[in-house]
Amino acid sequence: MTVYEQLIPEYINYWFEVGWPKFIRVFWFFVLFEFTRYILLDHLIYLVKWIQKPGTSKGYEWAKRKLFIENPFVSIIIPGKNEGENLYKLTKSLAEQTYTNFELIIVDDGSDDNTPLIGRNLEKRGLIDLFLRNQVRGGKASAANLALQYAKGEYIVHLDADCSFDMDAIEQVLIPFFLDTRIGAVGGNVKVRNAEESLCARLQSIEYLKTVFVGRIITSHLGIYKIISGAFGAFRRDVLDQVGGWDIGPGLDGDITIKIRKSGYKIYFQSKAICLTSVPKTFKRLTKQRLRWDKSIVRFRVRKHRDVYLPNANFRWSNFFALFENVFYNIVLDLTWIIYMIDVFMNYNSQLSFIIPMNFTLYVAMGYIQFIAVLLFTERRKEEVKLWKYIPLMTIYTGLYLRLVRTTAYYKEFFFKRSYEDVWNPTKSSKMARRFGF
Amino acid sequence: MFELIQLKPNTPKLLRYEREGLEVIVLEKVQDVHFYDVAKYDGVLVQTQRRREATEILHEIRANTNPVISLKPVFLSSTLPGYSGISYLFDGTYSDAEFAVRIQSIKEINRRLKETKIDIGLVNYDTSLIQQTLKFCYSRGISLEPQRNRNSAIGFSYPFLSSVIEEKDSIRILKLLDQFSKVGYFAKQTVDVIQGCKKCSGGYLNYRETCPRCSSRDLKTEDLIHHFSCAHIAPESVFRKEDHMECPKCDKKLRHIGIDYDKPSAVYTCNSCDHEFQNAKIKALCVDCGHDNELHQLQRFSISNYELTPMGEHAAKYGMYEIHEKPVTSKPKCISLAMFGMFRKQEIERLNNTDTISWEGSIKLNSEMIKGFGENQQQLIREEVQNIISEYLHKADLITSASACWYRFILFDKDEEMAMKIGELVQNNVTKLLNDGLNDHTHDIELLVTSLKTENDRV
Structure with missing residues (x-):
């Protein structure tokens, strides 16, 4: 045995010995779906964007100039419940913005804490332009719609109260509207602010960088970007009026994005419009959040908007692929992964000692390669590179934990429509939404 | 028995109660108050069916500059419709069946009024007004109870005072009463709180929702x-x-x-x-002056019931001395014994060349309790007693004290009655301090007020 062979672990040498055909046969799930989508595609897109960069930069500068010349009035709306303690910080963050021609509308959706007091006070001090309160809670969608009702801006920027923003965030999220008139909505780039607070938050920080940041750059470039985060998104007012505003959630941000796509508008992801948000610090709270999010994939992308898969007058390939990619990589591959696991355990039971470590190695390696993609795209390279040591844990986080949560959510939603029972929405609204298929 | 007589045609009727020797005038027109000498009668009955006429008659009596008239017992015919709205202006109502009762009331008021003496040295209008009010309350045995009155700028009227002070200036009544409550003539008990205009203190505010x-x-x-x-x-x-x-x-x-x-x-x-x-922003428009107030700008006033204290009763009977206009700055300062001696000497020399009289007072507290106190506590008592004495002295007068138990003061240019009155007031209040404040009932106070003109230099 050579020195070189001695340095490489036995389970890797094993795969060199058996050759590529068997490697692909055993790790078909990784090779077919994960590697192609998350490695090949990501880097291919990066390459394309890198090549196109000089051209887009020119268009971008022109759009920016046009934004400031036209100086459209913008309404920033923030619906929420019990968000009082976040409001002052939020107003401070917005006061720093480079784009200033906006009004700030806060909707308090039946808070039972001191939010009304804080909101009224900020309104009196002129830090909020309009503070609206629903005495009776109606849910986030109705709160957003109420803000929309009184918004006077040409563009509506929807934010979450617990977020903070880069000082050019509003400017950046508006610029794409001046790049292409067919853009109906722009998604901001949501990153994690509290990564230092727990391991759970650090893992989410990496996840956000991979799926929200790089993931959405890729889908946006391919024209299949399908979710504008509720935390930070900008919409053309006329487009929102056209689609009737927000429908009942959970998952109303994804729903409205699809509605806008179906209306024939483009959706754009603006990676330069940076918003920082606080993510759940514990796995218990994270599980609750993800169950809610994942149920909405079934509710909206499989059930409510199933018409995008059907050949009708409104059919568009881009919409089809946007939802199909999402449903395929989440729901279909979730089931396929179970089949894959059965396949491995039934056919290669005796070689598990070589398969499991190799599988882990592959995912860790893929994690680092994806992380390289993150570092290639990001503007916060120095801060985010520090997360590198947590990449190996992402295999367990995304490969097992999130997959398990996701599968549970799909099961509950498919068979029991549990999203309509979520306390996130008032029962009165969920009941009627279920009855009328919203 | 009593009889109702009319001496001449077109003159007010008189109600004579011979056994008691009482004569009460019955007024029907406001002019009667001017034409007839109301002061010489024992009381007044207002007999009219017109509320406005009755109000004017009552105002004319109560606001009269002659205290003999303004404090006169006045009763109103119970047949007058809506008299309860002006009840702060009269002492009660009467009907034919109640004459006997009212005669007793008139007698009692007059009896108590006779107990009160004329004012001493009252040159200040407010003090004089309060003196009259004290007499009014004392003679009727009543407290100053606020009565709802929509014509008053504060929405309330007070007996006697509201008939003298214009309704639009009602806030002054509250300020006066509060000022004299602090001195100790009235015990105040808040019954309501009102908000008043920032500009004119008016209580008639129109609260409106505004953009x-x-x-x-x-x-x-x-x-x-x-x-x-x-x-x-x-x-x-x-x-x-x-x-x-x-x-x-x-x-x-x-x-x-x-x-x-x-x-x-x-x-x-x-x-x-x-x-x-x-x-909506709530704003309060003042109906009187038209100022649009922000809510936080509104003034708050407490409407209270003012009850005569023993000190107030004393002042009603024996009179007040004008000492309260500027209670803090007008008090005489306590000076050293040596300086006191020097001023005293000069004053004696001065008095020898004038007709005026000045008085020297001396108070000795024979209290074992005070003597047993430490230096600091003795000093506190000393300051407290000096404060009490200075309350009744003119700012030009002098006070000194050698210890917590011995005080001397000089009253410049006073007549004997006033000097004795001040001495008595000082003694009463120092006694009260020792009784109530220190709970010392074994003390003995020696008060001596003597004329400086006849005294030899004793310091």
């Missing part, structure tokens, strides 16, 4: 409707379709509140500037 942006009162308010099934929310008018309501977003009919929709809140729209808001 927070342009202050316009032209506002429109509308309920918001939240349609459950599609989460659409908009003003009610947006949902209105002739005879039913329909959601403009999903075209569904809204049938049942609580099932299909609810009304989570309401929104104002300003018809002047189109501003939309949920919290």
Whole structure:
């Protein structure tokens, strides 16, 4: 045995010995779906964007100039419940913005804490332009719609109260509207602010960088970007009026994005419009959040908007692929992964000692390669590179934990429509939404 | 028995109660107050069926500059409609059946009025007014109870005072009463709190919802409707379709509140500037001066019941000395014994060349309790007693004290009666301090007030 062979672990040498055909046969799930989508595609897109960069930069500068010349009035709306303690910080963050021609509308959706007091006070001090309160809670969608009702801006920027923003965030999220008139909505780039607070938050920080940041750059470039985060998104007012505003959630941000796509508008992801948000610090709270999010994939992308898969007058390939990619990589591959696991355990039971470590190695390696993609795209390279040591844990986080949560959510939603029972929405609204298929 | 007589045609009737030797004048017109010498009668009955006439007669009597008239017992015919609104102006009502009772009341008021003596040295109008008020309360045995009165700027009237002070200036009554309560003539008990205009203190305020942006009162308010099934929310008018309501977003009919929709809140729209808001700014327009007050600018006044204290009763009977106009700055300062001696000597020399008299007072407290106190506590008592003495002295007068138990003071240019009165007041209040403040009932106070003109230099 050579020195070189001695340095490489036995389970890797094993795969060199058996050759590529068997490697692909055993790790078909990784090779077919994960590697192609998350490695090949990501880097291919990066390459394309890198090549196109000089051209887009020119268009971008022109759009920016046009934004400031036209100086459209913008309404920033923030619906929420019990968000009082976040409001002052939020107003401070917005006061720093480079784009200033906006009004700030806060909707308090039946808070039972001191939010009304804080909101009224900020309104009196002129830090909020309009503070609206629903005495009776109606849910986030109705709160957003109420803000929309009184918004006077040409563009509506929807934010979450617990977020903070880069000082050019509003400017950046508006610029794409001046790049292409067919853009109906722009998604901001949501990153994690509290990564230092727990391991759970650090893992989410990496996840956000991979799926929200790089993931959405890729889908946006391919024209299949399908979710504008509720935390930070900008919409053309006329487009929102056209689609009737927000429908009942959970998952109303994804729903409205699809509605806008179906209306024939483009959706754009603006990676330069940076918003920082606080993510759940514990796995218990994270599980609750993800169950809610994942149920909405079934509710909206499989059930409510199933018409995008059907050949009708409104059919568009881009919409089809946007939802199909999402449903395929989440729901279909979730089931396929179970089949894959059965396949491995039934056919290669005796070689598990070589398969499991190799599988882990592959995912860790893929994690680092994806992380390289993150570092290639990001503007916060120095801060985010520090997360590198947590990449190996992402295999367990995304490969097992999130997959398990996701599968549970799909099961509950498919068979029991549990999203309509979520306390996130008032029962009165969920009941009627279920009855009328919203 | 009593008889009702009319001496001459077109003159007021008189009610004579021979056994008691009482004569009461019956006034029917406001002119009668001027034409006839009301002061010489024992009381007044107001006999008219016109409220305005009655009010004017009562005002003329109570606001009369002659205290003999202003404090006169006055009764109003119980047949006058709506007399309760002016009840602060008279002592009671009468009817034919109640004459005997009222005669007793008149007798009693007059008897108590006779107990009160003339004012001493009252040159200040406010003090004089309060002196009259004290006498009024004492003679009637009543406290100053606020009575609701929509004509008063503060919404309340006080017996006697409100007939003297103009209704638009009613806030002055509160200030006066509070000022003299602090001195100790009245015990104050708050019964209500009112808000007054920042500019004129008027209590007639019109609270209005205004636009927070342009202050316009032209506002429109509308309920918001939240349609459950599609989460659409908009003003009610947006949902209105002739005879039913329909959601403009999903075209569904809204049938049942609580099932299909609810009304989570309401929104104002300003018809002047189109501003939309949920919290209208409340402003208070002063009906009297027209000033539009922000709520936080409004003044707060407490409306209280003012009851005569023993000190107040004493002042009613024996008179007040004008000492309260500037209670802090007008007090005489306590000087050293040596300086006191020097001033005393000079004053004796001065008195030898003039006709005026000055008085020297001396108070000795024979209290074992005080003597047993430490130095600090003795000093506190000393300051307290000096304060009490200075309350009754003119700012030009002098005080000194050698210890917590011995005090001397000089009263410049006073007549004997006033000097004795001041001495008595000082003694009473120092006794009260020792009794109530220190709970020392074994003490003995020696008071000596002597004329400096006849005294030899003793320091």
